[in-house]
Amino acid sequence: xxxxxxxxxxxxxxxxxxAGGGAVPGAEAVVYEDTGAYQDGNALAGPLSEVFGVxxxxxxxxxxxxxxxGPLPGLRVYAHAPGAVARCPGCEHVVLRLVLGNGTAWLxxxxxxxxxxxxx
Amino acid sequence: MGIVSPGFHGRRRQGDVKLPPGQYLxxxxxxxxxxxxxxxxxxxxxxxxxxxxxERHRWSWREFLALPSETPxxxxxxxxxxxxxxxxxxxxSLDTLLADVETTxxxxxxxxxxxxxTNLPLEDLLDGRAWLAYRFDGEDLHPEHGGPVRLLVxxxxxxxxxxxxxxxxxxxxxxxxxxxxxxxxxxGDPWLEQRYQGD
Numbered sequence: 001x002x003x004x005x006x007x008x009x010x011x012x013x014x015x016x017x018x019a020g021g022g023a024v025p026g027a028e029a030v031v032y033e034d035t036g037a038y039q040d041g042n043a044l045a046g047p048l049s050e051v052f053g054v055x056x057x058x059x060x061x062x063x064x065x066x067x068x069x070g071p072l073p074g075l076r077v078y079a080h081a082p083g084a085v086a087r088c089p090g091c092e093h094v095v096l097r098l099v100l101g102n103g104t105a106w107l108x109x110x111x112x113x114x115x116x117x118x119x120x
Numbered sequence: 121m122g123i124v125s126p127g128f129h130g131r132r133r134q135g136d137v138k139l140p141p142g143q144y145l146x147x148x149x150x151x152x153x154x155x156x157x158x159x160x161x162x163x164x165x166x167x168x169x170x171x172x173x174x175e176r177h178r179w180s181w182r183e184f185l186a187l188p189s190e191t192p193x194x195x196x197x198x199x200x201x202x203x204x205x206x207x208x209x210x211x212x213s214l215d216t217l218l219a220d221v222e223t224t225x226x227x228x229x230x231x232x233x234x235x236x237x238t239n240l241p242l243e244d245l246l247d248g249r250a251w252l253a254y255r256f257d258g259e260d261l262h263p264e265h266g267g268p269v270r271l272l273v274x275x276x277x278x279x280x281x282x283x284x285x286x287x288x289x290x291x292x293x294x295x296x297x298x299x300x301x302x303x304x305x306x307x308g309d310p311w312l313e314q315r316y317q318g319d
Contacts, residue, residue, distance in 0.1 A: 082299055
């Protein structure tokens with residue numbers, strides 16, 4: 001996945017994160033360079049199946065920022081980081097974060113309206 | 121599992137080099153990023169300190185460069201286990217930037233272009249221990265490494281040294297940032313191996 005830097009340039013809103021209240025920095029439009037440094041959502045299949053016990057690559061998510069809905073494999077997963085950060089392909093909002101360490105999984109799903117998981 | 125248990129395997133520690141526990145030495149400068157790279161031009165960059173009363177102090181790029189700079193050489197330690205020794209930066213000390221800021225805050229939340237945040241005790245930004253760095257190894261700081269300006273707090277794990285820094289909120293109560301709300305340690309002292317909550 002990923003495009004070259006020029007083709008990947010686009011304007012987008014602030015890319016989510018854990019920003020709480022307070023002042024403005026981060027709330028303005030930001031131009032991003034798409035370095036292609038992400039994988040598709042299938043990269044989450046292993047660790048998420050450990051957490052949920054089901055194959056979540058068949059799950060659907062809906063971004064809380066822009067409302068874009070789609071299958072979990074459509075997310076952009078940045079894994080060269082202290083944890084996995086899955087972003088909306090439409091607006092770069094953080095949909096899901098997963099950190100594994102010390103025998104514990106921290107899963108943050110605040111960026112998705114829900115997670116629809118087929119059970120059969 | 122590999123995607124969320126990153127490890128950069130450089131040379132193992134040399135006998136005469138003292139590293140924090142669990143760290144490996146590397147000569148590279150790995151690029152870690154939780155998202156796409158914000159491109160912030162120097163002409164549009166600004167740094168904004170917002171106190172607990174809402175008072176704002178703002179520096180444009182030109183005003184920032186007019187401040188006295190320092191050239192610290194420091195060791196840096198990433199929570200993904202690589203350490204890089206003797207890195208040389210050019211930047212402005214937070215002591216300089218905060219000298220005329222009146223505050224009773226005990227905490228700071230660094231905010232970056234792109235939405236990243238990280239929290240620190242305010243005292244960890246003072247007394248010559250933190251900078252806003254705009255050059256690395258004699259060159260302008262590349263966007264991959266946080267340019268045009270990143271926070272540099274080398275005595276804490278490197279996730280505290282926010283790339284693409286845009287501002288600081290000074291707070292009377294601690295407010296966990298991006299990684300601190302996802303399982304990482306609130307403080308992050310590499311010598312105490314404070315990687316995750318509970319360490």
